[in-house]
Amino acid sequence: MTTNPPPADPPWQKLSAREAGLPVDETLYDGVAPHMEAALRDWIYTNVTEQVAVRVLSKLRISPHGGQGEARRNQLAHSLFRKELLDVVDCALSLNLAADARAAYERLELKTRYPEPFVDPVARLSEVLGEAGSAYQVRSTEDGLERVVDATVTEAARKAGETADATGRSVAKARLRAAWLKAYALHPDPGAAYADALRAVEDVACPLFLPSNSRPTLGNVRSHLEQAAHKYELVIQDENAVPASVDTVTAMIALLWHGHRDRHEGGPSSAPISEEAAKAAVHLAATLVQWLSAGVVQRKTP
CATH class of the missing domain: 1.20.120 (Four Helix Bundle (Hemerythrin (Met), subunit A))
Structure with a gap:
């Protein structure tokens, strides 16, 4: 016997818009709109490891500003132009970032019984893009971005x-x-x-x-x-x-x-x-x- 999935929650609206009876804003934003910049930079800094950061800089043909390790991650997250951030995310996903993050957490958990819950980087990125109304989403294969x-x-x-x-x-x-x-x-x-x-x-x-x-x-x-x-x-x-x-x-x-x-x-x-x-x-x-x-x-x- 199969059961129907529960109905999806209605899209969130600002209180002022709900009270005014306005339709849901379903605008999709190309590129990196100003309102999504901070969340994307935070995702990059939190989820792109130092090793992946070096590879992303190389694949995107971006010259390092100097320093090692953490400096590369900071450069990707905080020093690039806003319009470059989706390229960074897309490139990081292509380098198997999601699977590497899960494997690293499992190794840590097995070794130390790490108490903190695992935050899946792809699930979090999907939230960031969806909440901001991005015209892009994570591919089902988790190896890049595609248009919604x-x-x-x-x-x-x-x-x-x-x-x-x-x-x-x-x-x-x-x-x-x-x-x-x-x-x-x-x-x-x-x-x-x-x-x-x-x-x-x-x-x-x-x-x-x-x-x-x-x-x-x-x-x-x-x-x-x-x-x-x-x-x-x-x-x-x-x-x-x-x-x-x-x-x-x-x-x-x-x-x-x-x-x-x-x-x-x-x-x-x-x-x-x-x-x-x-x-x-x-x-x-x-x-x-x-x-x-x-x-x-x-x-x-x-």
Whole structure:
């Protein structure tokens, strides 16, 4: 028997706003807004060890101001410009900060029965970012920051990858996850995100529609569906209460394929992929991966 989780607490509002009947302020702030600066600096100073601080300075190409050990940690927490703080946090997370902190506490607790409760650095950081209305959150993998996206949308993309994986298409799951991370990273890589999104769909579509093709591409799949549309149908019914045609799926695949404008250089229509296009491609790919993996497109019975 399963039970429903308790309802989430309503977002906090200032007393004056509650009494005035104002809506909840759901503004998300890019970068480091002034009101979140102190909390971020405190998190960095509290959770970034001296050893990690040295590596963060190196990876971010920041010259040390002098001194050793504690001076490096102080430099990261207190001497950098406000706009640099999210880069410090993102970099520290990429260096396995969370796992190292947990392991260090466990060693200390086993050795000395340390009485103080463990404060998880990722949980505390999530609180800091959430309470301040940051446009960024900690990735589920705890190895960096990503843009805040509606939880329902995030879950739909995750589910698409799981569905593909369950049907033996683990590459599609990995590519879709990589595309998401690159599209919503603190410093996005739109071109790479788009390419991974397209390849996620290829991993599911090519063996489904072109099992005997030795060098299939999503473009080949599009051409095949255009020419052999009469052989397929959707599980969704159309206005005549019969299985709908595959035209919608074909159009979705064509859009993803043609939108990959940086695939080849030198052509008249070649162009860089924008952040907005990359995000759209990731969500389009998630839908296609889910549909094709779940059997939404079926061969017509003779």
